[in-house]
Every structure is written in structure tokens, then in C-alpha cells.
Amino acid sequence: MIGAVSVRALRDHLGETYGLTYLDPRDAAAGLGLRVVSDALHAATAFVQRTFGVVIPMPDLDTVSLTLGPLVPLSEASVATLEDEVETIVHEAQHGAQQQDGGTLQATVDYLLSPELRARAEADAYAAGLFARYLVTGIPVTEDEAAARLTSGPYHLAPPEVDFARRIVRSHVATINAGLCPPISAAIEAYAFLRRTDPAAIVVEIR
Numbered sequence: 001m002i003g004a005v006s007v008r009a010l011r012d013h014l015g016e017t018y019g020l021t022y023l024d025p026r027d028a029a030a031g032l033g034l035r036v037v038s039d040a041l042h043a044a045t046a047f048v049q050r051t052f053g054v055v056i057p058m059p060d061l062d063t064v065s066l067t068l069g070p071l072v073p074l075s076e077a078s079v080a081t082l083e084d085e086v087e088t089i090v091h092e093a094q095h096g097a098q099q100q101d102g103g104t105l106q107a108t109v110d111y112l113l114s115p116e117l118r119a120r121a122e123a124d125a126y127a128a129g130l131f132a133r134y135l136v137t138g139i140p141v142t143e144d145e146a147a148a149r150l151t152s153g154p155y156h157l158a159p160p161e162v163d164f165a166r167r168i169v170r171s172h173v174a175t176i177n178a179g180l181c182p183p184i185s186a187a188i189e190a191y192a193f194l195r196r197t198d199p200a201a202i203v204v205e206i207r
């Protein structure tokens with residue numbers, strides 16, 4: 001069972017590893033950061049619309065968490081329980097890893113413009129988050145549960161993208177249910193950190 005102190009330590013570690021600042025809705029300063037993110041998101045979507053003629057709906061930052069550059073505003077819902085928080089911070093950490101791989105601007109443009117890259121990015125992020133939740137709850141991950149998350153994100157994936165993402169998720173879920181850590185950066189990082197700092201938080205056997 002994981003405690004609040006461990007979740008906070010994991011969050012700090014992932015933030016440091018992937019160059020992210022998580023904005024906690026329970027902190028007074030988060031409102032200001034949220035405003036910055038909201039403005040940046042408006043600017044990014046307007047840029048894409050102007051340059052490429054693609055209209056992107058603005059997600060509602062009160063209900064969704066997303067990674068845009070280094071700031072990760074967490075929604076109230078995403079931190080409702082410690083297990084929810086673990087899943088969310090690892091999911092967003094994976095987006096941080098993707099930004100480190102491709103550069104923030106490239107990752108953002110890819111994310112906004114390429115449904116296929118977006119599907120791949122989300123599939124990996126959801127699988128990483130679900131793996132982390134599994135580590136601390138022991139409740140097996142199902143493909144349907146993972147697929148349900150793919151259709152409820154801030155940028156809705158169209159049916160062919162969901163199919164594509166679902167195939168990636170299926171392979172990650174099979175890996176997790178075989179008792180292995182999926183080959184996703186944030187999943188590996190979160191697992192290694194918990195094992196090192198709070199092994200009692202991990203309630204399942206990982207080979």
C-alpha cells in the first residue's frame with residue numbers, strides 16, 4: 001500500500017527526471033501556473049489553426065490533466081485518491097519522456113497534428129499509468145479498461161486511431177499481466193524508484 005509521502009516523493013522524482021513541474025490543485029500557487037498553461041495552450045492551438053488550418057478543441061483544464069511543455073496541471077479528479085494520483089503522474093511523466101525524445105515543440109506539433117503519433121503517445125502513457133496503478137493496487141489491468149481511457153482523453157482519438165492505440169495497449173497489457181514491466185520509460189522509472197525507496201508500496205511480484 002502506498003502512502004501520501006511516497007506519492008509525493010515519486011512525483012518529485014519523475015518531475016526531476018523528465019523536467020516537469022506538476023501543478024497540484026491543492027496548492028495555492030497552482031492557480032497561477034494553470035493560468036500560464038491555459039494561455040500557452042490557447043497560443044499553441046491558435047498557431048496550429050493559423051498555420052495548418054487545423055482546428056483543435058481546447059480541453060477543459062478543470063477536468064483533464066495534460067502535459068504541455070514543462071508544466072503539468074493536475075485536475076482535482078486526477079488526484080482524488082493516491083492510486084489515481086500515481087496513475088496520472090506516471091502517465092504525464094511519459095509525455096515528459098516523449099518531449100525529451102523529440103524536443104518539446106516537435107512533440108507538441110506531432111501530438112496535435114499526427115493522429116498516429118498521438119495514438120502511439122497516448123497508448124504508451126496510459127499503459128505506463130496503468131502499470132503504476134497495478135504496482136500499488138495489485139488489481140490486474142484489463143485491455144477494455146485501458147481502451148476506455150483512450151476514448152476519454154482531452155483530444156478524442158478517432159475510431160481508426162483508437163484501433164491503432166488499442167493494439168499497442170494490448171501488447172503492453174499482455175506484458176504487465178505476464179508479471180513484467182512494460183518497456184516504457186516512465187513505467188521503468190516509477191517501478192525502479194518505488195523498489196528503491198518504498199518497496200512495501202509495491203504489492204505485486206514483478207519479474
Ligand SMILES: [Zn+2]
Pocket residue numbers: 091095122125153
Ligand atoms: Zn496523455
